[in-house]
């Protein structure tokens with residue numbers, strides 16, 4: 001097994017690096033990446049951001065929302081959350097996969113006296129509380145398995161950033177499996193910091209004290225390509241919000257209901273229904289479903305019509 005050392009906390013870069021290693025680096029042996037992101041929200045490939053994330057809270061606190069290439073639900077990352085990725089040409093059938101790829105984490109924690117175990121389809125738990133979520137994706141006979149380890153994450157922020165399940169959004173999108181979560185550090189006999197934990201896990205996984213002999217390094221051209229992927233994909237609105245499954249959002253205030261349908265992140269229809277009529281606002285067609293763009297459009301329409309829509313602005317993007 002090989003590893004690529006990465007001390008960077010830039011989530012856009014780190015997701016680009018992972019995708020690059022999966023798609024462009026050829027290695028017979030498995031590659032293990034251990035990485036830590038600055039505060040960020042990572043949504044699954046087939047999710048609707050507005051159904052999962054408190055977008056306004058994230059904006060206010062400069063927490064980026066980023067779509068990843070694997071399926072599954074939404075997770076919160078910060079400097080207390082350790083991610084692991086394995087890029088492998090050697091994998092068995094799908095169900096066994098999740099167990100076998102996460103077994104080293106379970107074994108490592110167990111030998112530290114933590115009662116960790118595999119649970120459900122793809123979680124790791126201590127007791128009944130989840131500390132690790134996992135997802136996978138295949139690419140040309142290679143598999144990316146990745147997972148989180150909540151080590152000393154701010155669980156208060158986690159709960160503010162992730163939304164409870166909402167009935168306001170209709171879509172075929174993937175829903176997150178909301179769970180009760182716990183930090184590994186609180187279960188250790190002697191506490192340690194995440195860097196020490198990361199190095200110890202790396203040595204355990206590689207089964208050696210000499211981790212250097214397992215290093216794979218990136219060349220100048222690799223770094224350039226990763227940087228380009230970061231800029232063009234992971235930092236783009238088109239990927240993070242535009243590559244969303246279509247969805248319909250409905251909000252009701254008193255006897256007025258507003259229904260907006262969104263495709264590729266853009267508004268297709270926006271209809272206000274009152275007890276006496278239905279108003280179709282074609283002015284919004286094609287504009288981004290996001291608060292700023294919506295407010296700009298709102299300012300261009302007739303004052304009396306604007307007045308009927310205004311009460312919905314806050315709740316629509318909450």
Ligand SMILES: Nc1ncnc2c1ncn2[C@@H]1O[C@H](COP(=O)(O)OC(=O)CCCC[C@@H]2CCSS2)[C@@H](O)[C@H]1O
Nearest residue numbers: 072073075076131132133134146147148176177178179
């Ligand atoms: N960081 C983290 N770790 C574990 N569990 C979390 C985390 N953040 C949130 N959650 C809980 O999991 C559910 C979502 O569970 P769900 O099963 O729906 O989704 C996942 O687990 C996806 C894991 C993706 C892992 C990737 C690895 C590298 S980049 S992201 C959420 O509602 C919370 O209750």
